[in-house]
């Protein structure tokens with residue numbers, strides 16, 4: 001008998017692998033770059049190199065021709081401090097095309113639509129305005145994600161940088177686009193050749209500077225390029241390792257489950273019910289407890305095992321201001 005695996009055995013293994021494969025979200029601060037200042041910080045200057053959206057199993061051939069901006073949609077909401085200490089939290093929209101139909105719908109998008117519909121049917125203008133504002137707050141906003149290497153932190157590997165699209169043309173995406181255009185134009189004028197600052201071999205590092213202005217209580221972000229062209233790394237093997245890094249955006253930005261998102265859309269606080277193995281609204285679970293207490297009259301409330309707010313890393317991660 002041959003030792004070779006039968007095709008059917010291979011298939012069983014493949015199917016099993018598919019079932020097992022579920023990217024597990026583990027928060028690690030090293031996975032993120034963000035331009036925001038920490039409390040009390042006045043200025044931050046970071047030199048980064050922007051990578052292609054993702055590598056591929058095939059050998060990456062063209063170091064000057066790749067897409068750098070991954071586009072997704074995020075709901076950014078004011079939430080109860082029990083959900084996020086900062087009072088704000090970002091949720092990846094479940095309608096995102098990249099989630100490959102894993103979700104039937106996005107409760108937060110639906111909530112937004114609901115408010116817009118109510119606005120259309122409202123009778124007075126102030127009412128319409130207030131409802132439209134709510135619709136807009138729940139609406140998913142276009143967001144870019146880029147992969148970067150932060151200079152001076154090369155040993156921490158590939159990091160992810162997420163920033164919102166700005167309709168006024170003043171967002172980070174726009175600043176990078178303008179910089180690309182300026183350098184390309186300069187090059188064409190001087191040499192007749194195109195120049196791509198994002199080229200991984202002949203391009204440039206990008207310098208991101210954030211400055212806090214006390215008078216306006218605002219932080220401004222500026223973007224410029226390094227003075228000289230340098231490769232992503234002098235070591236080609238290192239370069240390929242970063243380009244083909246396996247981490248993807250869903251590994252570093254938690255995708256919430258449908259039941260969790262529904263509870264958020266309902267304005268409730270999600271708590272994980274370990275017995276039911278899904279998320280429940282905090283108040284409704286308390287009601288359940290109360291019911292239980294009345295039926296089992298003498299059971300002490302302390303003994304009733306309540307679902308607890310999951311304070312795992314995922315929550316901490318989402319609490320960071322980016």
Ligand SMILES: [Zn+2]
Pocket residue numbers: 075092093094095106107108109110140
């Ligand atoms: Zn959505």
